[in-house]
Structure formats: structure tokens, C-alpha cells
Amino acid sequence: QVQLVESGGGLVEAGGSLRVSCAASGRTFSRYAMGWFRQAPGKEREFVAAITRSGGRAYYADSVKGRFTISRDNAKNTVYLQLNSLKSEDTAVYYCAASSDSSPPVIIGQYNYWGQGTQVTVSS
Secondary structure, X not given: OOOEEXXXXXXXXXXXXXXXXXXXXXXXXXXXXXXXXXXXXXXXXXXXXXXXXXXXXXXXXXXXXXXXXXXXXXXXXXXXXXXXOOOHHHOEEEEEEEEOOOOOOOOHHHOOEEOOOEEEEEXX
């Protein structure tokens, strides 16, 4: 069992930056690939970014590539998402998730555990 708690969301102006974090419980954090997803009002939850167990490889949605960076610190059981050059369309609830799947973790169905989400609002 893995429990995930996101933090760091908030209100930011367009063009600004924000970093959201996700702290995981347990001693098996490094066994999971980690991902970030987001869900805007009236829309389906969508993939944003993911990182492999070791942190050696990252994956990004085309809409955030070059602007967002995912990273992890296995010693701190934490995964981060740095959001730069924010746009109004980035406004959403951001969720972190853990996947025990060995395949590239880019599909929502691959994830076993989810956090409660943190709101990111970008004002234009």
C-alpha cells in the first residue's frame, strides 16, 4: 500500500512558475514509477508527466514538453513537478500516482495508487 499526498498548488499568473510535490508513505517508493496527471473542470483526467523508478527516464505530454519537469528523490520518497511558463489552459487539479507496471508509465490504467490532488490555477 502506498499513500500519496500532493502539495504546492496555488494561484499563479500566466507566464509564472510553480512547483508541486508529492510525498509517498512506505519504504517501497523506489519500486514504483511515478506520474502526474491533471483534470480540468468538465474534462477527463489526462497524462502530464512520468518518471521511471530510478529517475533515469522521463516522459511528457506534448502540451507540457519543454515547460514542465518531473523529478524524484527516492531518499525523500518524493516526486516533484516543476511547472514553468504557465498558461491558463494548465489550470486543473494535479494528481500524482504510483505505478508498479514495468512498461513506460504513460497510461492512466497503469497506475495503482493516487493522491487526492492539488489545485493549480493560472490567471491570464
